[in-house]
Amino acid sequence: MTEAHGFRRTVSVSKIGDAGVRQTVTARAEELPAIERYLELAAAKALKGEFVLERWRGKGVQVTGTVVADVVQTCVVTLDPVDAHVEASFERQFLPPEKLRAETEDQKEVVIDPAAPDPPEPLGHEIDLGEILIEELALNLDPYPRKPGVAFEGEAQGEQRPNPFAVLAKLKPKQP
Numbered sequence: 001m002t003e004a005h006g007f008r009r010t011v012s013v014s015k016i017g018d019a020g021v022r023q024t025v026t027a028r029a030e031e032l033p034a035i036e037r038y039l040e041l042a043a044a045k046a047l048k049g050e051f052v053l054e055r056w057r058g059k060g061v062q063v064t065g066t067v068v069a070d071v072v073q074t075c076v077v078t079l080d081p082v083d084a085h086v087e088a089s090f091e092r093q094f095l096p097p098e099k100l101r102a103e104t105e106d107q108k109e110v111v112i113d114p115a116a117p118d119p120p121e122p123l124g125h126e127i128d129l130g131e132i133l134i135e136e137l138a139l140n141l142d143p144y145p146r147k148p149g150v151a152f153e154g155e156a157q158g159e160q161r162p163n164p165f166a167v168l169a170k171l172k173p174k175q176p
Helices: 032-039 098-107 129-141 166-171
Strands: 011-012 023-024 043-056 058-075 081-095 125-128
Touching: 011 129, 023 129, 032 043, 032 129, 043 081, 043 129, 058 129, 081 098, 081 129, 125 129
Parallel strands: none
Antiparallel strands: 011 125, 023 043, 043 058, 058 081
């Protein structure tokens, strides 16, 4: 992922009132090739996101939404193209940097709980919904796509390899 994807759709935080904001984001045909290169896809056919942005914890923002995409990945076994449909929901929270600092300064010990929700992200003057959509698509892609019916034919599970020390055991003098 070296080249930027160039897919930006920003929403000003000042436009998010008490009622919240609903927004639909769709990638245009001319944006799809850069997304393909960025995510190392064989093809990106469609990318769409539905977002709801609401005020959260005073000055923060909560973003909930769904990502829907149709892409083509490369089979890890045959290198053939594999069609993939991605549909996932997500939730993210944003807090102003001063609130984030205050929360982390209160903690005396860092506790990492993989089952806990992600911590809030820093909030600036705008939120890039395009970046969120690309990240959520990347998180929900199959990391090892395979063509239907194809299996990796490597070493068999039950097959035992010879012990390399068996030859040395034969050289060892026998005890009486």
